[in-house]
Amino acid sequence: MSQGLNMVVCIKQVPDSAQIRVHPVTNTIMRQGVPTIINPYDLHALEAAMALRDRLGGTVTVLTMGPPMAATALRKALGHGADRGILLSDRFFAGADTLATSYALTSAIQKIGESRPVDIVFTGKQTIDGDTAQVGPGIARRMGLNQLTYVSAIPTIDQEAGEITVHRRAEGGVQVLKTKLPCLITMLEATNVLRRGSLPDMLRAERAEVETWNAEAAGVEDIGKCGMKGSPTKVSKVFAPSPRAEKAKMVEGDTAEAKARVAIDALAETDPQLLSVIARQPALAS
Amino acid sequence: MTQREHFDAIVVGAGPAGNSAALVMARGGLNVLQIERGEYPGAKNVQGAILYADAIERLIPDFRDSAPLERHVIEQRMWMLDDEAFVGTSYRSDRFNEQRPNRYTIIRAQFDKWFSSKVKEAGALVVCETTVTGLLKDKRGRVIGVSTDRDQGEVTADVVVLADGVNALIGSRAGLRKELTPNDVALGVKETIFMPREVIDARFNLKGNEGVVIEAAGSITAGMAGTAFLYTNGDSVSIGIGCLISDFKTSGVRPYYLLEKFKQHPSIAPLIEGGEVKEYAAHMLPEGGYNAIPQLYGDGWVVAGDAAQMLNAVHREGSNLAMTSGRLAAETIVAAKAKGKAMTASTLKAYKRALDDSFVIKDLKKYRRLPNVLHNNKHFFTDYPRLLTNAAETMLRVDGVSKKEKEKSVMGSFRAERGLRGLAIDILKMNRAWR
Numbered sequence: 001m002s003q004g005l006n007m008v009v010c011i012k013q014v015p016d017s018a019q020i021r022v023h024p025v026t027n028t029i030m031r032q033g034v035p036t037i038i039n040p041y042d043l044h045a046l047e048a049a050m051a052l053r054d055r056l057g058g059t060v061t062v063l064t065m066g067p068p069m070a071a072t073a074l075r076k077a078l079g080h081g082a083d084r085g086i087l088l089s090d091r092f093f094a095g096a097d098t099l100a101t102s103y104a105l106t107s108a109i110q111k112i113g114e115s116r117p118v119d120i121v122f123t124g125k126q127t128i129d130g131d132t133a134q135v136g137p138g139i140a141r142r143m144g145l146n147q148l149t150y151v152s153a154i155p156t157i158d159q160e161a162g163e164i165t166v167h168r169r170a171e172g173g174v175q176v177l178k179t180k181l182p183c184l185i186t187m188l189e190a191t192n193v194l195r196r197g198s199l200p201d202m203l204r205a206e207r208a209e210v211e212t213w214n215a216e217a218a219g220v221e222d223i224g225k226c227g228m229k230g231s232p233t234k235v236s237k238v239f240a241p242s243p244r245a246e247k248a249k250m251v252e253g254d255t256a257e258a259k260a261r262v263a264i265d266a267l268a269e270t271d272p273q274l275l276s277v278i279a280r281q282p283a284l285a286s
Numbered sequence: 287m288t289q290r291e292h293f294d295a296i297v298v299g300a301g302p303a304g305n306s307a308a309l310v311m312a313r314g315g316l317n318v319l320q321i322e323r324g325e326y327p328g329a330k331n332v333q334g335a336i337l338y339a340d341a342i343e344r345l346i347p348d349f350r351d352s353a354p355l356e357r358h359v360i361e362q363r364m365w366m367l368d369d370e371a372f373v374g375t376s377y378r379s380d381r382f383n384e385q386r387p388n389r390y391t392i393i394r395a396q397f398d399k400w401f402s403s404k405v406k407e408a409g410a411l412v413v414c415e416t417t418v419t420g421l422l423k424d425k426r427g428r429v430i431g432v433s434t435d436r437d438q439g440e441v442t443a444d445v446v447v448l449a450d451g452v453n454a455l456i457g458s459r460a461g462l463r464k465e466l467t468p469n470d471v472a473l474g475v476k477e478t479i480f481m482p483r484e485v486i487d488a489r490f491n492l493k494g495n496e497g498v499v500i501e502a503a504g505s506i507t508a509g510m511a512g513t514a515f516l517y518t519n520g521d522s523v524s525i526g527i528g529c530l531i532s533d534f535k536t537s538g539v540r541p542y543y544l545l546e547k548f549k550q551h552p553s554i555a556p557l558i559e560g561g562e563v564k565e566y567a568a569h570m571l572p573e574g575g576y577n578a579i580p581q582l583y584g585d586g587w588v589v590a591g592d593a594a595q596m597l598n599a600v601h602r603e604g605s606n607l608a609m610t611s612g613r614l615a616a617e618t619i620v621a622a623k624a625k626g627k628a629m630t631a632s633t634l635k636a637y638k639r640a641l642d643d644s645f646v647i648k649d650l651k652k653y654r655r656l657p658n659v660l661h662n663n664k665h666f667f668t669d670y671p672r673l674l675t676n677a678a679e680t681m682l683r684v685d686g687v688s689k690k691e692k693e694k695s696v697m698g699s700f701r702a703e704r705g706l707r708g709l710a711i712d713i714l715k716m717n718r719a720w721r
Contacts, residue, residue: 079415198437202413203291203319 004057005157007049008109009082009122010139011042011064013073014129022240038073041124043080045187047194048154049122050081056157058119059083061112065093065104071210078205079197086112090214095228098130102138103225108218109143120164121184125150133186140184148177149186157181293319295619296432296443297410298418298456300327302605303591304449305401306345306612311447312408314620319441320410321434323417328398332476332569333605334517334524336499337390337397341606345613346404350386354396356519357497358387361490365553366671367504367514372553373674383496391497391517391524393478421446421460421587428630429460429586445619445629446587449612452570454580454593462587463580468535469661470574470595472512474528475541477549479561483521489557490518501602504671506548508539511660511667514548515602516557523558525549528571530661541568573599576654582641583634588615596646600653607646614640656719663715669703 015034022030049060062077064070065088074085088108096104109118121143126133133149140147152174153167168175169188197205215223224230249266253259268275297308300322308320324330336359342349361378382388406412422431422440431442450456452471457463490498500516507514512529527544534541548554572578572595579595582588590596591608598607618637619629627633641647660666677696681689700709 196436199413199416199434199439199441200291202416202436203411206411206413 005052005119006058006116007120008061008063008112008118009046009049010105011062011073012039012127013066013070014039014127017128038076039124039127041126041189043194044189044191045122045124046077047192048187063108074210075205078208079202080194081197081201085210087210087212088218089212092215092223092226097231097233098132098134098138100226100230102135102142103230106139106142107220111219119181123186125186125188136184136186146179146183148183150188151185152188152191290440290442293317293443295445297447297449299449299451300402301331301451301591303608303612305405306609307447307449307590307616308405308410309345309408310613310616311620312410316623318410320412321416321418322414326399326414327402328395331394331398332567333394334515335392335394337392338606339388341609353400356391357495359389359499360496361498363500365502366674367502367506368672368675369505370552371675373678391519418456447615448587448589448593449591450593452572452592457589462584468532470578471531472528472571472573473531473534473541474526474571475545475568476524476526477563478522478524478565479558480522480564481561486518505668507667509664509668510537572597575657576650582638583631585631586629588634588637590615598649600656610644610646611641659715659719673700673703
């Protein structure tokens with residue numbers, strides 16, 4: 001493995017959710033005129049991959065699936081210093097849910113791996129438009145890769161042994177996990193700061209021909225597993241929840257205990273079952 | 287350090303001047319790099335905005351087929367406002383509903399993006415999110431390239447076209463020109479107010495893509511030299527106001543306060559009622575006129591557009607002057623390149639000659655005295671609007687007073703305010719300023 005690591009970073013072009021508005025009458029998302037950005041979590045994946053490349057050598061290929069305009073996202077990534085950009089674009093890919101997306105991406109990653117096996121596949125923690133965090137694990141499962149989600153740091157990689165150690169955010173702490181390459185890593189937010197590309201990077205990005213692969217070029221075997229056809233997810237309704245109009249009530253009472261009693265009674269009124277779960281705390285030893 | 291890349295020409299900025307220059311040079315077969323600090327071309331550009339067809343037509347004859355245009359202007363209203371009223375003129379003509387309309391309202395963020403796509407099609411390399419921080423010079427002081435805010439950020443060229451906008455920081459830093467003075471620059475603030483298309487059509491008496499322009503001056507600028515405007519877009523109106531920075535400085539009035547006041551004026555408020563403010567922008571305008579034009583060329587560099595003070599404040603023209611200056615600079619460079627000439631000051635002097643022969647410098651020269659006159663005679667913005675509206679009201683109000691007496695009182699009010707001598711001097715001043 002003297003050539004360094006062969007890494008693929010999956011990114012997605014998403015509407016800038018900070019600028020999305022919901023139509024007040026139809027309750028649909030007003031996408032028109034909303035600028036698109038690279039899913040912010042994916043940028044941490046990109047930086048993590050480039051940092052590994054700086055340390056250990058290798059290449060960073062950025063992969064995205066989307067309409068032709070998604071090439072902009074790839075060009076941006078190249079401007080930040082990625083080596084190669086591949087756009088999966090085909091009408092068969094349109095309307096894909098996470099299952100179909102991970103299928104198409106897996107096909108493309110395997111295709112990339114034909115010339116040289118892929119060591120690490122990176123994705124962001126999740127996207128800001130779908131928020132499912134399913135595509136990364138989906139790819140790992142399909143490719144049989146070791147799956148490292150919510151990664152905050154990659155302290156060591158032993159290329160000889162083919163082993164990687166990562167820090168993974170877990171509830172209440174950090175897990176230090178060690179596994180075998182190849183693997184899939186989903187990067188957490190705020191784990192690194194994306195570098196600003198050099199001027200030569202920017203010139204290269206502007207000049208680059210973004211490789212565009214259709215289903216055939218990506219080596220997709222079963223077109224029925226792509227796009228709308230391959231997506232069991234059905235969106236039945238999109239709506240903006242109406243804001244809750246609940247008023248706060250002040251609890252009256254002379255002592256703390258009396259106040260607690262009033263509060264518990266009030267809660268019990270709204271839901272009698274609550275009483276069974278409210279147990280009195282033992283008094284603190286004085 | 288890695289080898290610096292070399293281009294035939296570098297264009298700094300992707301506004302109207304920079305895009306025009308890059309387009310013409312790329313078409314002329316030059317290897318062009320254009321550097322823009324915004325996230326995309328147009329991201330940082332602010333204008334009213336009116337597009338004058340002539341200047342863009344000379345660059346892209348079929349621009350109407352693909353450019354994002356809002357409405358073509360069929361009516362122009364000119365208002366002199368006091369606090370409650372205005373007197374004005376308007377010109378509206380169905381002849382403006384022509385095959386190839388002459389003026390359009392546009393939204394610059396969209397238009398500039400489109401313009402830039404044409405520049406890229408022509409073969410120029412456009413790099414955004416990159417700020418040019420300075421000029422590279424050789425030992426003899428000739429400009430040989432630029433430095434940017436990126437790593438390995440130096441790049442060289444035979445010639446640098448500075449179209450970096452009103453602040454013109456690069457030229458000032460490099461000592462090619464003086465810094466701007468507050469007298470030479472106006473500050474404009476603007477809002478884009480969203481309204482349904484049908485509402486705009488009804489309120490301004492429009493159909494299809496017809497549009498209206500209102501230019502206003504008077505007491506709304508609180509005694510400062512400035513003007514206000516309202517332009518109809520497809521489903522929004524652009525409304526703004528601007529005054530000289532030196533006046534803002536002296537008066538202490540805040541620009542957004544002026545804009546709020548303008549929006550609340552009884553003649554404006556009903557036109558924008560119920561609209562939703564979508565955007566707020568502020569921008570500086572080079573209004574110094576002819577006398578503020580800096581040195582336009584030198585060894586290895588030329589300057590165009592706002593950076594060269596190419597703005598006609600009287601006629602609210604700027605982007606067309608910018609496009610024309612960018613085009614003429616580029617044509618000069620392409621011609622010099624074809625003859626194998628070095629990009630020296632003596633070669634690039636042809637750019638200034640071409641500008642002098644064009645409407646750009648002719649128009650700016652015509653009004654060269656006006657900035658000074660307006661700056662030193664604020665009563666044109668305060669006294670006259672009030673006198674005119676009062677005169678109109680006196681003559682129109684039917685109240686049993688004889689017309690002869692009304693005329694006398696109107697004349698009396700002018701005399702009382704300005705004096706006979708003052709009136710005569712004002713007329714002379716304006717006359718001279720216009721010539």
